[in-house]
Amino acid sequence: MSYVAGIGKRRGSTCMYCQENDDVEHTLFGWHKWHGWRHEVEIQVGRRLTADNLIEAMLEKVENWKLIVEYMRKIMTCKGKHERKEKEENAALRFTRHKRQGPN
Numbered sequence: 593m594s595y596v597a598g599i600g601k602r603r604g605s606t607c608m609y610c611q612e613n614d615d616v617e618h619t620l621f622g623w624h625k626w627h628g629w630r631h632e633v634e635i636q637v638g639r640r641l642t643a644d645n646l647i648e649a650m651l652e653k654v655e656n657w658k659l660i661v662e663y664m665r666k667i668m669t670c671k672g673k674h675e676r677k678e679k680e681e682n683a684a685l686r687f688t689r690h691k692r693q694g695p696n
Contacts, residue, residue, distance in 0.1 A: 608674060617643045619667060626667055633663045 607614040609625055621630070621642060634640055637649050637656050650657045 608671070608678065619671070620646070620664065626663075629663055629666055633659050 605614055606612065607618060607623060610623060612618055612622070620626070630641060636659055637652075639645065639649060641649060641660070646660065650660050
């Protein structure tokens with residue numbers, strides 16, 4: 593089960609963008625939407641980031657820590673905005689359907 597499903601933010605454990613399993617590794621390293629941001633950080637950090645070396649890279653230098661935290665923050669902010677928009681759209685759709693059907 594993904595984190596977002598485990599805390600009740602979403603029903604399923606699939607990525608809202610590509611339908612793959614939405615876990616930390618997929619979010620930070622696997623999905624192509626974040627490739628540009630990840631690539632920028634990798635250039636500045638001087639290595640390809642993976643689940644196996646992320647902590648080591650963060651602890652290497654304070655600057656690395658800041659770059660990687662900012663990368664993660666950007667992803668989580670973007671995903672949060674998308675989730676809120678999706679939730680609002682679903683609520684509007686339910687309201688429209690209910691309004692068309694009329695009271696029971």
